[in-house]
Amino acid sequence: MAHIELKNIKKSFGLVDVIKGVDLEIFSGEFMVFVGPSGCGKSTLLRLMAGLEDITSGEMTFDGTLVNALAPSKRGIAMVFQSYALYPHMTVYENMAFGLELAKSSKETIKERVEKAAELLQITPYLSRLPKQLSGGQRQRVAIGRAIVRDPKVFLFDEPLSNLDAALRVATRLEIAKLHHAMNSSTMVYVTHDQVEAMTLADRICVLRDGLVEQVGTPLELYENPQSLFVAGFIGSPKMNFLNGEIASKFGANTIGVRSEHIEIADRDGAWKGKVVHSESLGSDSYVYVDIGAGGDPIIVRQEGTHMHQPDAAISIAPIPGKVYRFDKAGKPVKN
Amino acid sequence: MTVEATAGQAVRTQPKIESELLKSRVGAAMWFLLPMLAALAVVAGWPLLRTIYFSLTNASLTNLYEAEFVGFKNYLSWTTLKSGRTVFSGLLVDPAWWNAVGNTLRFAVISVTLETVLGMVVALVLNAEFKGRGIVRAAILIPWAIPTIVSAKMWSWMLNDQFGIINDLFMKLGLISHKIAWTASADTAMTAVLIVDIWKTTPFMALLILAGLQMIPKDIYEAAEIDGVHPVKVFFKVTLPLVRPALMVAVIFRLLDAMRIFDLIYVLTPNSAATKTMSVISRENLFDFDKFAYGSAQSTFLFLMIAVMTGLYIWLGKVRFDGGDR
Numbered sequence: 001m002a003h004i005e006l007k008n009i010k011k012s013f014g015l016v017d018v019i020k021g022v023d024l025e026i027f028s029g030e031f032m033v034f035v036g037p038s039g040c041g042k043s044t045l046l047r048l049m050a051g052l053e054d055i056t057s058g059e060m061t062f063d064g065t066l067v068n069a070l071a072p073s074k075r076g077i078a079m080v081f082q083s084y085a086l087y088p089h090m091t092v093y094e095n096m097a098f099g100l101e102l103a104k105s106s107k108e109t110i111k112e113r114v115e116k117a118a119e120l121l122q123i124t125p126y127l128s129r130l131p132k133q134l135s136g137g138q139r140q141r142v143a144i145g146r147a148i149v150r151d152p153k154v155f156l157f158d159e160p161l162s163n164l165d166a167a168l169r170v171a172t173r174l175e176i177a178k179l180h181h182a183m184n185s186s187t188m189v190y191v192t193h194d195q196v197e198a199m200t201l202a203d204r205i206c207v208l209r210d211g212l213v214e215q216v217g218t219p220l221e222l223y224e225n226p227q228s229l230f231v232a233g234f235i236g237s238p239k240m241n242f243l244n245g246e247i248a249s250k251f252g253a254n255t256i257g258v259r260s261e262h263i264e265i266a267d268r269d270g271a272w273k274g275k276v277v278h279s280e281s282l283g284s285d286s287y288v289y290v291d292i293g294a295g296g297d298p299i300i301v302r303q304e305g306t307h308m309h310q311p312d313a314a315i316s317i318a319p320i321p322g323k324v325y326r327f328d329k330a331g332k333p334v335k336n
Numbered sequence: 337m338t339v340e341a342t343a344g345q346a347v348r349t350q351p352k353i354e355s356e357l358l359k360s361r362v363g364a365a366m367w368f369l370l371p372m373l374a375a376l377a378v379v380a381g382w383p384l385l386r387t388i389y390f391s392l393t394n395a396s397l398t399n400l401y402e403a404e405f406v407g408f409k410n411y412l413s414w415t416t417l418k419s420g421r422t423v424f425s426g427l428l429v430d431p432a433w434w435n436a437v438g439n440t441l442r443f444a445v446i447s448v449t450l451e452t453v454l455g456m457v458v459a460l461v462l463n464a465e466f467k468g469r470g471i472v473r474a475a476i477l478i479p480w481a482i483p484t485i486v487s488a489k490m491w492s493w494m495l496n497d498q499f500g501i502i503n504d505l506f507m508k509l510g511l512i513s514h515k516i517a518w519t520a521s522a523d524t525a526m527t528a529v530l531i532v533d534i535w536k537t538t539p540f541m542a543l544l545i546l547a548g549l550q551m552i553p554k555d556i557y558e559a560a561e562i563d564g565v566h567p568v569k570v571f572f573k574v575t576l577p578l579v580r581p582a583l584m585v586a587v588i589f590r591l592l593d594a595m596r597i598f599d600l601i602y603v604l605t606p607n608s609a610a611t612k613t614m615s616v617i618s619r620e621n622l623f624d625f626d627k628f629a630y631g632s633a634q635s636t637f638l639f640l641m642i643a644v645m646t647g648l649y650i651w652l653g654k655v656r657f658d659g660g661d662r
Contacts, residue, residue: 052558073564085555089577098573099563150563 002062002076002153002187003028004049009058011044018044020211021058028063031180031188035198035234036208042191043158045208049189050079050156062154075154078147082159084139086131086146092118093127096146117148120182121175137168144179155183157190161197169197177201195235199223207231229331232257238287240325241299247272253326253334260287260302262323270316272299279309290315384639390632397626410633427633432609433617437641440613443526444594447533452587454534455541460571462542463549480539488603491532495519495604522610529601529611533594541586548582549575588649595642614638 004026011019018041026032034042047053049060051072060067067075086095093114100110118124121141131139140160147155160176161169177200180188192198198205199219207214207222207230215227219235226232232240240257248256264270265288274292286307289298301317309315326334391410395403412426427433462473479487494501497517506512518528552575560570576583598615605611612620614634622631 050558050562052561071564072562077562079559079562081555081559083553083555085553085559087556087559087574089574098560099565146559 003064004154004187004189005059005061007059007061009045009048009060010056011041011048011053012056018211019048019056022208022211022213024206024213024216026187026189028187029185031190031201031203033198033202033205034189034191034208035193035195035205036214037234038193040208041211042193042208046079046156046158046189046191049154050077051075076152077154077156078150078152079156079158080140080143080147080160082162084131084143084163086139086142088131091128091130092123092134092142092145095131095142096149099146099150113149113151114145117145120148120179121145136164137172140164140172141175144176148179148183152186155186155188157188159191159193161192162194173197173200196237199235205235207234225333226257226325227333229255229257229327232325232327238300238302242296243294243299244296245294247294248326251324251326254329255327255331257325257327258299258319258323260300262320263299263301263317264320265301265303266316266318270318272318273314273316274299276309276311276313276315278311279307281306281308288315290317292317387632387635387639390629391636393629395629395632397623397628400628403629406629410629411637427630427637432612433614433634433637435609436612436614436617439526439611440595440597440615443529443533443597443611443613444591447530447537447594448587448590450530450534451538451541451590452583454538455545455586456583458538458542459545459549460575462546476542477539479536480543482536484536484599485603487536488532488600491528491535492519492604495528519605520608522608525605525608525610529604532604533597533600536600537590537593541590544586544589545579545583548579548586551582552578584649588646591649592642592646595645596638614641 004024006022006024009019009022009024010017020041022045034045036042044053048055051067051070055068062075087098090098096114096117097110100113105113114127115124118127121144123138123141123145126134126138126142131142134142140163143160157176161172164172176190180186180201190197190201202219204216204218205222206216209230215222215231217225222231222235226235229242233242236259238260240259241263242255242257244255248254272290272292272294274290277289277291277298279289280287283306284304286303286305288301288303288307288309290301291298299317328334390400390403392405392407393403394406394409408426410426412424412428414422414424416422458476462469462476482490493499495503495518497503497515497520500518502518503512503515507515516524518524556574557570560574565573596615597613598619601611601613601616602619615638618631618634618638620631621627621634625631
């Protein structure tokens with residue numbers, strides 16, 4: 001249990017400002033995901049919370065206690081690294097027990113806790129193996145196990161799934177979600193650049209851009225009410241379609257955005273006419289790429305089920321009324 | 337298990353491709369190795385065989401090619417006097433030789449131990465991030481870059497009993513009451529040699545260890561930091577085990593080097609029984625005393641000692657030269 005507050009946190013490496021004043025509250029027991037493109041400062045922010053980097057200015061409190069100058073080990077945190085960071089010369093058991101041995105826990109307590117964590121993560125058969133004898137997914141579970149045995153108030157995950165292949169990533173994502181349910185008193189902070197991970201895991205998402213918080217909210221809030229062009233484009237897959245110029249001004253905006261699932265293929269007289277550039281069928285869904293002569297990327301339209309469209313075929317599409325996002329010149333939503 | 341089994345089957349079902357591939361690989365490897373093997377045979381193998389051969393003869397410098405085979409006489413021979421007393425002679429009962437063996441071993445053990453410890457300390461410092469690290473890294477290599485003869489001569493002046501800066505400094509600091517003949521006195525000659533060798537070779541050790549340290553991923557130190565592991569414990573439980581393969585290789589290199597130490601002692605403390613090593617004494621017999629066969633026997637003995645020590649060390653330390661050791 002830990003309630004984390006960041007007040008105007010800044011971090012510079014020499015002359016480079018990486019975090020430019022972040023205010024954020026993370027509630028106790030919450031699963032918070034930091035998401036953003038690479039270089040946005042999300043990993044740095046996590047490392048500031050871990051205490052692996054010094055905060056340049058601002059205040060960070062855990063449960064009301066200032067932790068700016070507190071050593072990592074005194075913060076009650078555990079961290080799972082992208083590269084697993086397992087001790088290569090220690091067995092899985094030793095890796096998980098190493099941090100506990102130092103906390104002067106008795107041998108039985110250590111054994112009990114390691115075995116319990118191993119069981120939870122289904123790595124009991126591998127306890128006597130070395131990390132190099134494990135697959136990537138197993139290593140990542142050991143790294144998570146090492147975090148669990150410390151029984152931390154706060155879990156920090158630094159892109160834990162990015163070294164895994166696609167299938168394993170989905171499976172491990174599920175494991176982490178289950179872990180959050182099983183340990184719902186622990187606050188979890190999770191960094192990723194993958195918005196799907198963010199959407200599926202988070203209680204709340206914090207979208208970071210260029211060292212600043214762009215928007216904080218639940219996954220659905222971000223999906224339904226993006227507060228900027230950036231968030232609208234970042235959240236959701238495939239990416240939201242953006243249209244500028246004349247088409248946008250018809251809606252009284254500088255830019256409009258429509259998600260691919262909010263465009264329908266009209267029979268003949270849809271709002272936008274164009275031709276098919278390419279179509280993809282994924283079985284459950286089909287994507288049609290349509291060029292309506294507005295410049296920029298083709299518009300992606302999502303259809304349920306299998307639909308094939310011949311390239312260059314004429315097509316007429318229309319956005320679903322009320323599902324068009326309007327943005328002004330500054331990239332902020334148009335209010336009225 | 338299943339993976340291995342299927343792999344085995346694959347080999348059996350496609351033996352031709354496998355063997356042809358293997359053949360071409362082995363062939364290529366042989367061609368790449370050949371120049372090296374030839375060079376080694378000429379500059380190391382042949383002289384070694386000649387030395388071993390000469391050690392079994394009565395060769396002298398003036399009589400190298402008409403040398404007669406005498407068996408192991410240079411190593412050990414005995415004659416029974418009329419009085420019934422048996423007199424042994426040869427390398428194995430030569431006190432001067434055993435003194436040299438003792439000197440060599442003492443020098444090797446002390447210098448390599450201190451160089452390893454100091455080298456580790458230097459490497460740890462150089463592995464940390466600080467301003468001007470590049471310059472310090474380059475500067476620390478200077479003693480190693482200076483040719484041994486030059487640094488030995490330099491130190492012999494610095495250690496000079498009359499005019500040396502070391503005596504002057506120590507006198508002014510009040511550390512010694514009278515000037516010491518560092519290199520000439522039997523009590524301090526070995527210390528002088530050790531000081532110079534450690535000064536000269538610690539950088540080499542540090543560099544090899546530093547290379548090992550840089551192979552250790554940074555993130556496991558961060559993991560240890562979050563676990564709250566004390567830095568000293570991190571060193572002994574994480575750094576040392578992980579740098580061990582590099583450390584073992586460095587120690588072997590240095591040990592081999594130290595066992596055949598010659599130039600430093602030849603220049604710094606010539607003719608001192610307190611520092612005369614196996615290499616020095618065998619050269620003396622080979623060329624100064626015209627006991628070529630006897631000197632050859634000493635060289636052969638030195639070779640055998642180094643070979644046995646290396647074998648033992650590799651076996652005991654389970655060193656693998658491919659970088660891993662587990």
